[in-house]
Amino acid sequence: LCSSPSNRSRPLSCVAVCGGTHGNEMSGIYLAKHWLRDPMELQRSSFAVTPFLGNPRAIEKCVRYVGQDLNRTFTTEFLSSTEAEDEPYEVVLAREINQTYGPKGSAQAFDFMFDLHNTTASMGTCLIVDSEESLLPMHMCHYIQMHYTRSPCPIYLYKLPGEETYSINSVAKAGLALELGPQPQQVVRADLFSQMRDIIACALDFIELFNKGTVFPAFEIEAYKITGRMDYPCYPDGEISAMVHPKLQDKDFLPLNPRDPIFQTFSGEEILYEGNTTIYPAFINEAAYYEKKVAFVKMEKHMFSIPGLQRD
Amino acid sequence: LCSSPSNRSRPLSCVAVCGGTHGNEMSGIYLAKHWLRDPMELQRSSFAVTPFLGNPRAIEKCVRYVGQDLNRTFTTEFLSSTEAEDEPYEVVLAREINQTYGPKGSAQAFDFMFDLHNTTASMGTCLIVDSEESLLPMHMCHYIQMHYTRSPCPIYLYKLPGEETYSINSVAKAGLALELGPQPQQVVRADLFSQMRDIIACALDFIELFNKGTVFPAFEIEAYKITGRMDYPCYPDGEISAMVHPKLQDKDFLPLNPRDPIFQTFSGEEILYEGNTTIYPAFINEAAYYEKKVAFVKMEKHMFSIPGLQRD
Numbered sequence: 001l002c003s004s005p006s007n008r009s010r011p012l013s014c015v016a017v018c019g020g021t022h023g024n025e026m027s028g029i030y031l032a033k034h035w036l037r038d039p040m041e042l043q044r045s046s047f048a049v050t051p052f053l054g055n056p057r058a059i060e061k062c063v064r065y066v067g068q069d070l071n072r073t074f075t076t077e078f079l080s081s082t083e084a085e086d087e088p089y090e091v092v093l094a095r096e097i098n099q100t101y102g103p104k105g106s107a108q109a110f111d112f113m114f115d116l117h118n119t120t121a122s123m124g125t126c127l128i129v130d131s132e133e134s135l136l137p138m139h140m141c142h143y144i145q146m147h148y149t150r151s152p153c154p155i156y157l158y159k160l161p162g163e164e165t166y167s168i169n170s171v172a173k174a175g176l177a178l179e180l181g182p183q184p185q186q187v188v189r190a191d192l193f194s195q196m197r198d199i200i201a202c203a204l205d206f207i208e209l210f211n212k213g214t215v216f217p218a219f220e221i222e223a224y225k226i227t228g229r230m231d232y233p234c235y236p237d238g239e240i241s242a243m244v245h246p247k248l249q250d251k252d253f254l255p256l257n258p259r260d261p262i263f264q265t266f267s268g269e270e271i272l273y274e275g276n277t278t279i280y281p282a283f284i285n286e287a288a289y290y291e292k293k294v295a296f297v298k299m300e301k302h303m304f305s306i307p308g309l310q311r312d
Numbered sequence: 313l314c315s316s317p318s319n320r321s322r323p324l325s326c327v328a329v330c331g332g333t334h335g336n337e338m339s340g341i342y343l344a345k346h347w348l349r350d351p352m353e354l355q356r357s358s359f360a361v362t363p364f365l366g367n368p369r370a371i372e373k374c375v376r377y378v379g380q381d382l383n384r385t386f387t388t389e390f391l392s393s394t395e396a397e398d399e400p401y402e403v404v405l406a407r408e409i410n411q412t413y414g415p416k417g418s419a420q421a422f423d424f425m426f427d428l429h430n431t432t433a434s435m436g437t438c439l440i441v442d443s444e445e446s447l448l449p450m451h452m453c454h455y456i457q458m459h460y461t462r463s464p465c466p467i468y469l470y471k472l473p474g475e476e477t478y479s480i481n482s483v484a485k486a487g488l489a490l491e492l493g494p495q496p497q498q499v500v501r502a503d504l505f506s507q508m509r510d511i512i513a514c515a516l517d518f519i520e521l522f523n524k525g526t527v528f529p530a531f532e533i534e535a536y537k538i539t540g541r542m543d544y545p546c547y548p549d550g551e552i553s554a555m556v557h558p559k560l561q562d563k564d565f566l567p568l569n570p571r572d573p574i575f576q577t578f579s580g581e582e583i584l585y586e587g588n589t590t591i592y593p594a595f596i597n598e599a600a601y602y603e604k605k606v607a608f609v610k611m612e613k614h615m616f617s618i619p620g621l622q623r624d
Contacts, residue, residue: 030555030578031578033551033578034578034579038579062602062603120496120498120499182496183496184432184494184495184496184497184499184599185496185497185498185599186432186497186599186600186602187432187496187597187599187602188555188597189555189556189558189561189597190555190556190557190558190561190576191558191561193555193578194558239345243342243500243501243502243505244501244502245502246501246502246503246506249501249502249503264502266342266343266345266346266505267346267350285499285500285501287496287497287498287499288498290374290498290499291374
């Protein structure tokens with residue numbers, strides 16, 4: 001009946017930072033390449049940080065992936081598959097990454113992995129965590145929001161209920177993905193590059209404080225939780241027949257109400273949102289989601305109570 | 313010794329509009345596909361308009377090109393080459409397009425070709441003409457600037473002195489390319505889509521007026537003329553070592569003065585512009601130019617006197 005004032009967790013010793021999980025998202029690729037040339041700025045006294053390039057072959061070709069999306073490949077199905085001649089490059093790669101930084105779910109796995117992404121959507125400096133139940137990442141997000149004040153850092157909780165984790169950082173014991181935009185694929189913008197660099201520096205400072213025994217009290221925090229996806233309208237032949245409506249474009253994380261316009265057909269008609277409740281769209285008009293016909297991700301905004309945290 | 317008040321030129325009867333010369337520049341691709349489904353809005357009484365898709369295989373894969381840049385392939389060298397087994401797809405395609413809409417330089421060629429492009433640079437609604445000596449396109453640009461007032465339409469003269477024309481619209485007797493941005497590759501934004509559609513409608517109205525005998529008087533006009541290109545700084549291994557400076561990013565067509573910053577290295581140092589005169593950069597941080605290591609195109613701003621024009 002006597003609960004401790006905060007949850008206790010072991011200090012972190014091995015941290016990885018991945019750029020280029022998608023080979024055409026350039027902020028993280030150029031950052032990881034820079035750190036591989038000059039790792040000094042990643043150094044902290046209480047833990048080691050290892051930068052690496054997620055998908056070298058996709059980076060070389062400057063494409064999202066070669067065979068299949070690497071960041072959907074870290075499931076039991078793929079990680080436990082046996083080698084086969086015709087398997088996609090990313091399945092082989094995922095098993096290798098799992099050997100190096102995991103194995104996923106094991107005691108040997110890295111303590112933490114950052115994964116660096118860009119989007120063509122106007123998502124600003126978005127922090128992606130699997131769910132609000134991930135205590136250390138939620139404390140890290142809170143710390144970033146308090147100390148990185150150049151822009152708001154919305155928190156995006158990506159795991160649908162009952163879904164298995166599938167992202168590259170699920171290989172480590174805990175993780176955080178950064179999703180900075182808008183930035184076109186294949187392009188590096190100096191402003192987003194420095195934002196990403198500063199957020200990683202801030203997150204490493206948090207780990208240092210945690211390792212050194214700082215007590216992080218409980219807090220309340222706002223976060224967006226994914227509830228589903230909105231597909232593009234299509235012609236009978238499968239081609240998309242409408243664009244994201246100009247009034248929705250660039251409005252990531254802002255409320256979308258029932259009967260608000262969401263699409264404009266190529267002939268000029270408006271299509272309205274037919275849901276019954278207000279949602280908060282994200283990944284609006286993301287280039288990489290056309291192949292899945294996804295126009296945006298639907299989210300709800302919630303307040304979460306996060307318990308306190310300190311090291312063991 | 314008695315010059316006529318304006319140059320006379322034959323009316324136009326065959327006009328083509330090309331989308332998807334680059335397979336990942338979506339405004340023109342979706343416009344051309346829309347017009348192929350429903351060509352009504354292209355109809356005018358005095359001439360015929362044919363929409364077409366420039367590079368179908370690149371559009372299918374949503375990439376700029378498959379083998380080589382189609383929009384650099386309309387030179388004598390490629391158009392007069394004989395079929396070979398290992399030649400790039402775009403060389404075969406260029407000969408086919410030249411047969412359909414040309415032959416380049418011949419009396420049978422189409423009278424006019426529009427070519428629809430997007431850029432990741434902040435070039436707004438840019439009008440690209442080969443040179444100020446192209447009388448009818450310069451009058452068309454002037455007409456667009458007077459009648460399409462939603463945004464400024466800078467004129468970009470792309471041909472370097474002594475250079476052969478190489479673009480897809482050089483197959484027709486005259487041409488105009490639209491270059492709308494910023495828009496990420498693989499993405500269609502409703503605002504740019506409607507701008508492109510409106511500019512084409514305006515340009516077709518101009519042709520209609522010209523064909524029907526409207527006299528277009530002489531005028532003075534400002535235009536930007538290419539003088540060269542600025543490469544990215546590189547490491548000895550050929551990788552770029554710097555980004556476009558945040559103060560230059562998104563500043564297309566604005567003056568860049570000697571000693572203004574142009575690059576920021578990944579380590580954080582500034583690199584300044586070392587030229588002796590003010591220039592006007594364009595295509596700043598264009599995604600497709602990284603493979604050529606081109607950071608921006610250098611331009612000069614000039615006033616040109618354009619003689620009057622009327623139909624024969």
